[in-house]
Amino acid sequence: MKKKIFLLAGALLFGFTMLFAQQSTNNPDEEICNHILNELKQHSEKPTPELVVEAGKLLMNTPYVAHTLETEPEQLIVNLRELDCTTYAENCLALARTAKTRKPSFKHFKNELQLIRYREGEINSYPSRLHYFSDWILDNDKKGTVKSVSQSIGNTEFDKTINFMSLHPTSYKPLKNNAVFIEALHKQEQELTKTQLYYIPTEKLETLKHQIKNGDIFGITSTVDGLDITHVGIAVFKDNELYFMHASSKAEKVILSEQTLYEYLVNRASVSGIMIARPQ
Numbered sequence: 182m183k184k185k186i187f188l189l190a191g192a193l194l195f196g197f198t199m200l201f202a203q204q205s206t207n208n209p210d211e212e213i214c215n216h217i218l219n220e221l222k223q224h225s226e227k228p229t230p231e232l233v234v235e236a237g238k239l240l241m242n243t244p245y246v247a248h249t250l251e252t253e254p255e256q257l258i259v260n261l262r263e264l265d266c267t268t269y270a271e272n273c274l275a276l277a278r279t280a281k282t283r284k285p286s287f288k289h290f291k292n293e294l295q296l297i298r299y300r301e302g303e304i305n306s307y308p309s310r311l312h313y314f315s316d317w318i319l320d321n322d323k324k325g326t327v328k329s330v331s332q333s334i335g336n337t338e339f340d341k342t343i344n345f346m347s348l349h350p351t352s353y354k355p356l357k358n359n360a361v362f363i364e365a366l367h368k369q370e371q372e373l374t375k376t377q378l379y380y381i382p383t384e385k386l387e388t389l390k391h392q393i394k395n396g397d398i399f400g401i402t403s404t405v406d407g408l409d410i411t412h413v414g415i416a417v418f419k420d421n422e423l424y425f426m427h428a429s430s431k432a433e434k435v436i437l438s439e440q441t442l443y444e445y446l447v448n449r450a451s452v453s454g455i456m457i458a459r460p461q
Contacts, residue, residue, distance in 0.1 A: 213261040221280035229460040230396025232277035237426045266413040269428040307355040308365035314400040314410035318458045327458035335381030345407035382454040383446045399455040
């Protein structure tokens with residue numbers, strides 16, 4: 182009897198080993214992606230915004246690293262091991278959308294990430310990436326990956342000349358000594374400036390917070406000349422209060438905020454409110 186139990190245990194161990202070997206790859210980002218997609222299976226009936234939250238939780242404590250996308254020539258960078266505030270939000274949205282498909286896969290995830298990150302989903306050199314987050318919201322609203330809800334919630338116009346990147350090209354490696362890229366960005370900035378944008382001012386947030394939903398992706402609006410958004414996060418309610426998950430440069434990792442979003446905003450200089458994109 183003991184021999185039979187031993188043989189059965191050995192067979193099960195061999196089976197699990199073979200299954201892991203089949204799923205294991207030489208690509209750590211693919212392994213992380215597959216692990217998260219597998220975990221999201223148990224939540225697949227939830228709407229996309231809730232899956233964004235679940236994906237965000239699974240990426241908690243991932244190290245904060247800036248500038249992971251700055252490669253030449255421009256190409257799709259998949260890096261689930263190191264995140265900044267924007268790539269955290271992008272990856273959570275791409276993972277959530279992939280988890281809602283019939284056969285989630287790393288290939289499908291990469292397609293979703295490219296669709297989300299680039300203008301009209303097409304990679305065509307550095308200017309094709311959606312560098313300004315207000316532009317990211319507009320373009321992804323057109324593609325149907327998110328819905329811009331800042332106007333319906335806050336109904337406050339965000340009037341500002343946006344031109345930070347073209348005026349500070351030396352701050353962006355691909356723009357240094359590249360007049361073609363600078364001109365392309367300048368034209369995008371002009372179009373963005375002409376577009377009527379909306380936001381929720383900080384002073385209105387407490388009154389309007391319950392119109393925000395778990396999984397909403399938001400950008401914190403900046404008062405710095407030429408800049409639209411200074412930070413990005415994912416809305417999460419806890420005990421009826423609005424908190425957020427984000428890749429924090431201060432904490433050097435992905436965290437759930439200790440402060441409410443309102444407290445975070447009022448305790449920071451050079452911010453004015455938020456713009457919201459609701460995952461679809």
